Amino acid sequence: MSLRIMLKILRRHALMPSLIVLQVALACAILCNVLFLVWQRVQPMVAPSGLAEDELVLVDQIFSRTHTFSATEAHAGQLALAHTPGVRSASSALGLPMISMVMVDYTLKSPSGVTVGVNGYFGEGLVKTLGLQLVEGRDFLPTEYLDFGVTQRSADVAKPTSPEPVIITQSLERQLFNGQSAVGKPLGVTDDPDHGYIVVGVVRHLMRNQLGMATDGRADNTLLAAKRIGDTALLGYAVRIDPAMREAAMRGIRDTIKRQFGAEIGEDAPVRIQTYADARHDALKSERAALWLFAGVTLAVIVVTAVGIMGLTGFWVQRRTRQIGIQRALGARRSQILRYFMTENLLIVGIGVVVGMALAYVANGALMHYYELPHLPWNYLPIGAAAVLLLGQLAVLAPARRAAEVPPVVATRAV
């Protein structure tokens, strides 16, 4: 049957199709936006960390209200941890992956003027301790590290005369240097133009600890700075262990921390000693909760829409039983009837999807305006649309089958 006739029939009985269009449009708008929100939450979960995940233990929140840890104490802790049985290496660090207690914020600027927001990790020997894969250049030399004290004012810190060495990730290299090798190239920061940096090495991956920003290709926006932890009120350590001796190493780390800092640690701020896997589990808790919520919404939307389409088409078929019978009596095949209802559904859902995509875009615009949400990229619209079209086809299958089963003899009966 031609499209023109189909449209004519639909226009004659506009109520049913328009209610389907309304449902589909709403479902499409909701699904596109939810899909997008899901992707925002999934990205930090699937981004490669670049770390030796199995071997990493993170110690943080060593914290004293009354006392500032000196560089010597921080270093003594590092040595003691490194000499604990089962530990391969340890680094006193500020800023650690999956730990958002301390975040170091840089706005890097390349010589060509590209600016990128980046998180930094400080600490001695982090390349080795975190198990990073160096793909270009070199690690920091022991002589390159400068003490970094959290309590010092920037005014009190002696300005280094030469540019400060940093190690960046491959993703940053791509963003800042447009695919060219970054090693040996200078970098600047926007808020302190006098302070220069120089890239000495590039690692494959290193996940940032500002997880909310680990989306849209920004998960690896991380740098390592050649800074040794100086005086600070808050200490943290990255510890790399021998996975074969995990139990012993964890016990040893706990004892070492207690021995080194036991006197300083207050009851109200317990030290956290956890494997990377546990830290990751904690850090992604809200992401997981959001995903469950979105999964629930998606499921509910799909069920409600499918049931709606099925119900309405079922009624639609029932109303036209006689006409179907006549068609069958006049020689229409079952497959033709089936195809007719499928095509009709495709048409109606298609209109709904077009309206829905427009609606999704408008809704996202409003959300973006009020809630600092990133822009919904165009490619989410066709994905959502395809999903809804498929849903429509599946939902119409049962009523369309029923229509195809109508025997031609119905045409001869008075209803």
Place this chain on the structure above:
Amino acid sequence: MRYNLMLAWHGLTRFPRSTVLAVLTVAMGLAATMTTLALLHQLTADPLPGRSSHLYLAWVDTVRAKPQQNQSLNDITVANYHRIKLEDARELLRAHRATWQAAMVSVYNEISTNDDVHPHRAHDYLLATTAEFMPLLGVPLRSGRGWSAAEDEAHAPVAVIDATLATKLFGTADAVGRELKIGKGVFRVIGVSAPFAPQPHFYDLAAMTFSGSKRDVAFVPLHALLDAGVDLGSNDGCDEDAPKNQTMFGTEPMHCAALSYWVDLPTRAQADAFRDYLQRYAANQKSLAGYGKTARAELTGVGAWLSRQNVVPDNVRLNAWLAGSFLLLCMANVAGLLAARFLRRGPEIGIRRALGAPRSAIFQQHVFEASLICLLGGVLAWPLTLFGLWTLRLQESGFTDLARLDPVMFGALFVLAMAVGVITGWLPAWRASRVEPGLQVKSA
């Protein structure tokens, strides 16, 4: 009308399967919406009803430092809670231009009984403040008294604690006269208050926003607490010429903006006068010259303050929008179900019309039927909403333990259900009332 209602009721029982489906769909949409709205309602409620409309946060910027410029591409914004330095707080207190006024800051600290051998300890928030906090915030006193401005001046080590802390430390709520140890100081309990936990913790958002479990359990004179060596925690910035601070979290109150200064100004005229006074105060700060700052002073009401600090988490609002659009989808779905139902009984409607029922009666009957379905959906949505709120409370994100259904929202559930019924039923009922009597009777 009674007859139409009766017919509507009959209509419900005629197609039980589609009735159940419609009721379930409406219930799902309503429950999702009400769960998110109940949480939003709790989070946007007035923290101190009747009082917050005339409370203002007074702020003067006297920190001797260059204005911070923030150009992070990582969306990190430096918190600014409009706090002031101790010096300015003292000056404003001395001038006493408002009805009630107090400087305050919530501090997390250890509080213990004054017993060197077996002290009972608590770790919790206490509010370091000045004499007038009680009438200012309306802290309810159970026994004893608050302290006076003279005691503030004298750095008197006294404290008002809440009944829960009293019971925890002393085993009894009657703790007046007992002694507490906070920092290096010994404080005498002079009053016991009822638990005071406005939501959000608007008067010091730096310490906490929403919390079902945490609150200020004790009120202590600011000066005495500083004498006891207790650190005030975070600040909005320090003088550049200040001595180097000792710890990362240390705050030197003379040089760092760490105190929230709240005033009670019952009339608009008083508020305007106070605002002028603040502006003049800021303009007279000679020591700010050379830091590239203009004189800045602000007086912010509670509502404006809360919306400015964006205390309601964005995702709570986002979820409410999501749930609302899901409800719309459910409504469209039910409208379809209803239309199918109503048109199935076309012949009946035709007969009713042929027997003289006006269109309005048909319309009324069907809107009633739709409303009944949605009201049933509302009844079913009630336990579903409670379940939704329970699952919200299971997630520990600070504010979710406030997710409860209060009587207002319980009422709102049924108002919403009714509204949904009328709106959903409108189009199908209208369509049903258009049924041509003649045509239907003929074919029937």
